[in-house]
Amino acid sequence: MAFFLETLLGGLMAGMLYSLVALGFVLIFKASGVFNFAQGAMVLFAALAMARFAEWIPHWTGIDNPMLANVVAFVLAGVVMFLVAWLIERLVLRHLVNQEGTTLLMATLGITYFLEGLGQTIFGSDIYKIDIGMPKEPIFMLESLFPGGVLVNKEDVIAAAIAATLVTLLSVFFQKTSTGRALRAVADDHQAAQSIGIPLNRIWVIVWCVAGVVALVAGMIWGSKLGVQFSLATVALRALPVVILGGLTSVPGAIIGGLIIGVGEKLSEVYLGPFVGGGIEIWFAYVLALVFLLFRPQGLFGEKIIDRV
Amino acid sequence: MFYRENGQFKTTYRADQQIFPITQDRIAIALILAVAFLAVPMLASDYLFRAILIPFLIFSLAAIGVNILVGYCGQISLGSGAFMAVGAYGAYNFFVRIPGMPLIPSLILGGLCATFFGILFGLPSLRVKGLYLAVATLAAQFFADWMFLRIKWFTNDSPSGSVSVSNLQVFGLEVETPLSKYFLCLGILVVIGLLAKNLVRGAIGREWMAIRDMDVAAAVIGIRPMYAKLSAFAVSSFIIGVAGALWGFVYLGAWEPAAFSVDQSFRLLFMVIIGGMGSIMGSFFGAAFIVVLPIALNQALPLLGSLFGLEISTAGISHAELIIFGALIVWFLIVEPHGLAKLWSIGKQKLRLWPFPH
Amino acid sequence: MSQKQIGDVILDVNNISLRFGGVNALTDISFNVKEHEIRAIIGPNGAGKSSMLNCINGVYTPQDGSITFRGKTFSHMNSRQVAEMGVARTFQNLALFKGMSVIDNIMTGRNLKIKSNMFLQALRIGPAEKEETRHREYVEHIIDFLEIQAFRKTPVGQLPYGLQKRVDLGRALAMEPQVLLLDEPMAGMNVEEKQDMCRFVLDVNDEFGSTIVLIEHDMGVVMDISDRVVVLDYGKKIGDGTPEEVRSNEDVISAYLGTSH
Numbered sequence: 001m002a003f004f005l006e007t008l009l010g011g012l013m014a015g016m017l018y019s020l021v022a023l024g025f026v027l028i029f030k031a032s033g034v035f036n037f038a039q040g041a042m043v044l045f046a047a048l049a050m051a052r053f054a055e056w057i058p059h060w061t062g063i064d065n066p067m068l069a070n071v072v073a074f075v076l077a078g079v080v081m082f083l084v085a086w087l088i089e090r091l092v093l094r095h096l097v098n099q100e101g102t103t104l105l106m107a108t109l110g111i112t113y114f115l116e117g118l119g120q121t122i123f124g125s126d127i128y129k130i131d132i133g134m135p136k137e138p139i140f141m142l143e144s145l146f147p148g149g150v151l152v153n154k155e156d157v158i159a160a161a162i163a164a165t166l167v168t169l170l171s172v173f174f175q176k177t178s179t180g181r182a183l184r185a186v187a188d189d190h191q192a193a194q195s196i197g198i199p200l201n202r203i204w205v206i207v208w209c210v211a212g213v214v215a216l217v218a219g220m221i222w223g224s225k226l227g228v229q230f231s232l233a234t235v236a237l238r239a240l241p242v243v244i245l246g247g248l249t250s251v252p253g254a255i256i257g258g259l260i261i262g263v264g265e266k267l268s269e270v271y272l273g274p275f276v277g278g279g280i281e282i283w284f285a286y287v288l289a290l291v292f293l294l295f296r297p298q299g300l301f302g303e304k305i306i307d308r309v
Numbered sequence: 310m311f312y313r314e315n316g317q318f319k320t321t322y323r324a325d326q327q328i329f330p331i332t333q334d335r336i337a338i339a340l341i342l343a344v345a346f347l348a349v350p351m352l353a354s355d356y357l358f359r360a361i362l363i364p365f366l367i368f369s370l371a372a373i374g375v376n377i378l379v380g381y382c383g384q385i386s387l388g389s390g391a392f393m394a395v396g397a398y399g400a401y402n403f404f405v406r407i408p409g410m411p412l413i414p415s416l417i418l419g420g421l422c423a424t425f426f427g428i429l430f431g432l433p434s435l436r437v438k439g440l441y442l443a444v445a446t447l448a449a450q451f452f453a454d455w456m457f458l459r460i461k462w463f464t465n466d467s468p469s470g471s472v473s474v475s476n477l478q479v480f481g482l483e484v485e486t487p488l489s490k491y492f493l494c495l496g497i498l499v500v501i502g503l504l505a506k507n508l509v510r511g512a513i514g515r516e517w518m519a520i521r522d523m524d525v526a527a528a529v530i531g532i533r534p535m536y537a538k539l540s541a542f543a544v545s546s547f548i549i550g551v552a553g554a555l556w557g558f559v560y561l562g563a564w565e566p567a568a569f570s571v572d573q574s575f576r577l578l579f580m581v582i583i584g585g586m587g588s589i590m591g592s593f594f595g596a597a598f599i600v601v602l603p604i605a606l607n608q609a610l611p612l613l614g615s616l617f618g619l620e621i622s623t624a625g626i627s628h629a630e631l632i633i634f635g636a637l638i639v640w641f642l643i644v645e646p647h648g649l650a651k652l653w654s655i656g657k658q659k660l661r662l663w664p665f666p667h
Numbered sequence: 668m669s670q671k672q673i674g675d676v677i678l679d680v681n682n683i684s685l686r687f688g689g690v691n692a693l694t695d696i697s698f699n700v701k702e703h704e705i706r707a708i709i710g711p712n713g714a715g716k717s718s719m720l721n722c723i724n725g726v727y728t729p730q731d732g733s734i735t736f737r738g739k740t741f742s743h744m745n746s747r748q749v750a751e752m753g754v755a756r757t758f759q760n761l762a763l764f765k766g767m768s769v770i771d772n773i774m775t776g777r778n779l780k781i782k783s784n785m786f787l788q789a790l791r792i793g794p795a796e797k798e799e800t801r802h803r804e805y806v807e808h809i810i811d812f813l814e815i816q817a818f819r820k821t822p823v824g825q826l827p828y829g830l831q832k833r834v835d836l837g838r839a840l841a842m843e844p845q846v847l848l849l850d851e852p853m854a855g856m857n858v859e860e861k862q863d864m865c866r867f868v869l870d871v872n873d874e875f876g877s878t879i880v881l882i883e884h885d886m887g888v889v890m891d892i893s894d895r896v897v898v899l900d901y902g903k904k905i906g907d908g909t910p911e912e913v914r915s916n917e918d919v920i921s922a923y924l925g926t927s928h
Contacts, residue, residue: 515775
């Protein structure tokens with residue numbers, strides 16, 4: 001039983017990380033109808049930036065305190081992501097405004113490759129560390145209920161807390177602020193939003209900036225846990241089923257979808273895997289998404305997709 | 310001046326419907342075939358065969374398959390690598406398990422395995438499209454990755470999922486040298502290419518394009534979306550499966566599942582985007598581009614770098630490849646969504662007028 | 668004007684009701700269409716005219732009512748079945764296949780008549796080639812009729828709007844329809860183009876013998892060429908009869924001119 005709980009918790013934590021990436025997908029899709037395949041590359045780019053800046057800042061500015069260096073690195077990386085967002089809007093999105101979804105999807109594929117190459121050229125392609133002082137030792141909980149206790153990673157708990165805060169902030173942003181309202185209007189209908197004076201281009205820059213910050217936070221957490229390396233970019237592919245499950249237009253969907261996938265992957269690997277040869281993690285999420293696509297394409301919380309004649 | 314159609318009047322519909330209605334085009338294609346079958350074998354080095362020509366032929370074939378699905382029928386697919394894998398492992402199993410199984414039937418049977426796989430994973434296209442369909446095809450990709458890694462039967466119980474083939478023969482002739490491999494691939498490409506061209510200019514091709522352009526209107530005309538989409542998946546995966554089998558048998562000789570990973574899927578999609586969606590000729594352009602680019606970069610970048618006093622490592626070159634690919638994809642999508650094939654036909658239009666300005 | 672034989676009822680719409688969520692697009696609509704006639708459906712914008720055609724075509728499924736075609740009654744129509752039964756249509760917003768040429772677009776209309784399977788088509792010899800040529804001849808006949816010979820190889824997306832409308836009509840004609848549903852075929856045209864289109868519609872009715880159901884806003888055209896008229900407003904039928912009868916109908920007049928409700 002303790003083992004089951006551990007697996008469950010491990011799955012929840014992994015799921016939280018997926019959710020962070022999925023959040024980026026949902027944000028951009030909600031606001032512009034574009035599915036940003038490049039979110040994974042953005043996570044990598046942001047993580048690389050932060051890792052390297054944290055290394056270089058002591059040389060540049062003589063700041064010794066590692067915590068301070070990290071904060072400065074975070075801010076700098078954020079600025080870099082804003083720049084990336086602005087460039088993407090300017091050079092790519094603006095020119096593809098009325099194209100159909102598949103074209104935009106493929107354009108973001110192109111951006112993915114571009115960012116992967118550029119990031120590694122600028123920042124290097126070794127494995128880097130992000131050390132933001134996350135506690136690495138595990139703790140044992142619930143020792144009174146289960147002998148030996150249940151193993152939980154403190155790092156994961158803090159990551160989950162950060163993710164939860166981020167989600168709350170974003171939800172408030174979308175629901176309560178006027179910019180958030182404008183974003184929702186744009187997601188609904190570009191032309192209608194334009195006709196009431198919402199500046200489309202600026203909105204898109206804002207959205208991609210927010211997605212960039214989300215990518216940075218995700219990159220920071222993943223990077224702290226696993227180290228910053230190229231495989232981080234494939235994280236987008238892992239998180240894609242999450243938005244299918246949760247619904248492309250739903251922020252809570254991204255969270256819940258991520259948790260379900262995280263738990264599902266771990267549980268299926270442990271309990272189903274041995275019967276079929278193991279290693280089913282690589283397709284479990286996708287096949288689950290496939291099942292959803294056949295019966296409920298809009299996911300758990302998404303809006304129904306209507307095809308107009 | 311040279312490229313005028315003046316005086317070339319067609320007197321039958323059949324003449325008007327041919328693949329190359331303009332005489333100059335017919336001459337050009339005859340020349341190209343002559344070069345391919347006669348000149349190249351005499352002049353090309355082993356390296357040229359191995360590094361450029363054979364991959365070009367095999368990828369052209371695969372790109373034709375992908376183009377039929379994505380370019381003509383408008384169904385986005387990120388799972389082409391899986392279809393190649395099924396073709397390769399399918400052909401492998403027939404070749405190795407049935408004693409005396411000749412090569413070409415094995416390749417065809419491998420293609421048929423890919424067809425079944427393609428139809429199965431094409432079923433979601435009846436419910437969803439766009440990004441959602443892309444996710445379904447990714448499911449095919451990852452499932453195939455796992456299948457060939459973990460289910461021992463497919464790989465003849467090899468521990469790591471890697472298999473190899475040897476002793477390839479066609480009608481008693483050994484297929485060992487680069488030259489013989491080249492001819493095998495060229496022959497298969499020409500045959501399947503011709504069949505594919507006939508399909509896309511016939512009724513089924515029009516059905517595919519109708520589904521791509523507006524599937525509701527297509528239904529009203531009486532086109533069954535299910536038949537059109539699944540037939541596109543079937544034909545496409547057959548061709549991609551044969552290409553995958555060729556890739557494994559002829560080019561690699563020995564392979565493991567990673568040879569057909571999701572990167573391969575992306576690469577095929579890029580070939581089709583850059584080469585030109587909805588164009589058989591575009592598939593050739595795209596394949597040539599993607600095959601030649603890394604090699605060209607490998608030679609050119611260090612040279613460029615030394616001009617500026619920079620040393621560019623192999624890692625640097627592969628990063629540059631990513632940057633250039635990405636930038637090109639975006640550039641083509643913005644500037645010329647119909648790819649190199651469209652640029653080519655615009656060039657031909659200008660050639661018709663040459664040397665006159667208008 | 669040649670003498671036309673108007674036959675019996677070929678299409679019967681019985682108590683059709685169509686709802687989208689809370690919106691009643693059509694409420695209890697009934698009318699019939701006689702063979703060889705030109706039947707116009709008119710009404711203000713949003714009256715439900717296109718929705719009516721969509722129901723006949725199988726694009727929408729009505730919640731209530733049925734449609735009888737040549738004696739067979741259906742509670743909902745399946746697009747392919749409808750096409751096979753000989754009903755073709757054009758679209759208000761031009762549902763042309765933008766990526767294909769004019770010839771290819773019209774050839775898609777022949778799709779139901781093409782019998783050779785995929786394998787024969789791949790080989791393109793013998794029966795497949797002959798069949799393709801035969802259908803090409805028929806399509807050329809239509810192209811001559813619509814006077815668009817010069818544009819046959821042009822991608823449809825590059826043609827001006829008026830010509831695109833003709834291609835839309837051509838594609839519908841390629842199906843050799845018994846009933847032709849035309850959804851605002853003259854929308855967006857100037858006077859000359861409208862005259863051309865009227866001529867085509869009348870010729871189709873005359874030469875090809877098709878029954879025509881026509882949605883149109885231009886009253887002059889409607890009064891001129893139609894045999895009978897149905898008037899819809901807010902999803903309900905408010906008039907049914909010859910053009911003269913409908914023109915003097917009180918409800919129709921107030922629907923168009925507007926009265927205080």
